[in-house]
Amino acid sequence: MIASEMLARCGIGKLFMFDMDKVDIVNLNRLGFHSKDIGRPKVDVIAERIHEINPDVVTEPHAGDIMHYNNEELFENCVGRSDAVIMGVDNIPARMYINQKCINQEVLLMDGGASRSAFLGHVQPIIPGKTACIACRGMIEGKIEREEGERCTSSLPTTMAIIAAIQVQETLKYLLGFGKLVNYLTYNGLSGEFTHHVTRPDPNCFACKHLQGDHKTDKKE
Ligand SMILES: [Zn+2]
Numbered sequence: 001m002i003a004s005e006m007l008a009r010c011g012i013g014k015l016f017m018f019d020m021d022k023v024d025i026v027n028l029n030r031l032g033f034h035s036k037d038i039g040r041p042k043v044d045v046i047a048e049r050i051h052e053i054n055p056d057v058v059t060e061p062h063a064g065d066i067m068h069y070n071n072e073e074l075f076e077n078c079v080g081r082s083d084a085v086i087m088g089v090d091n092i093p094a095r096m097y098i099n100q101k102c103i104n105q106e107v108l109l110m111d112g113g114a115s116r117s118a119f120l121g122h123v124q125p126i127i128p129g130k131t132a133c134i135a136c137r138g139m140i141e142g143k144i145e146r147e148e149g150e151r152c153t154s155s156l157p158t159t160m161a162i163i164a165a166i167q168v169q170e171t172l173k174y175l176l177g178f179g180k181l182v183n184y185l186t187y188n189g190l191s192g193e194f195t196h197h198v199t200r201p202d203p204n205c206f207a208c209k210h211l212q213g214d215h216k217t218d219k220k221e
């Protein structure tokens with residue numbers, strides 16, 4: 001929600017939004033949702049709010065499971081028509097699924113999450129074949145997340161807003177061609193530290209190996 005609102009306020013042209021959940025009382029610690037929204041599909045609430053903020057932004061909300069076979073073609077079609085995908089999911093199968101769809105169509109995937117602890121988070125831009133993808137990252141991520149701390153199921157709007165803001169910032173940089181993208185950025189709200197990690201595509205990655213050669217001569221980043 002926060003990322004969508006930020007993009008809308010920046011004047012993004014069109015937003016495809018996918019989420020299978022309805023607003024629950026436990027979501028009210030998140031920015032964007034109000035008590036009156038409880039029971040409504042999250043994407044419908046977000047689309048309505050974006051229209052209030054900036055009616056020039058075209059929204060296309062889809063309330064459903066992107067991994068259900070009925071929705072696969074629709075999701076692929078939307079990814080293919082997008083310049084970038086911002087991901088905020090809480091489980092590995094969904095992350096792998098979205099990762100593969102973006103790689104298949106060579107669309108930037110901006111991964112981000114604050115799921116391991118209320119105070120910890122990460123942001124990683126995935127440029128298919130050029131930077132490490134979710135599948136490449138398996139080993140690296142295991143190492144980084146062990147360093148980050150033990151699993152915690154709580155969440156804070158502060159940490160989520162910080163991570164979403166960086167995801168949007170990096171996406172805008174990519175879309176508009178300014179600045180330098182982070183590679184893999186972690187945030188530790190307990191120590192107040194941002195740490196840059198450097199990850200590279202795994203030459204044996206089953207997901208993005210076939211694209212890696214395309215970017216070998218690209219010296220821009
Ligand atoms: Zn990969």
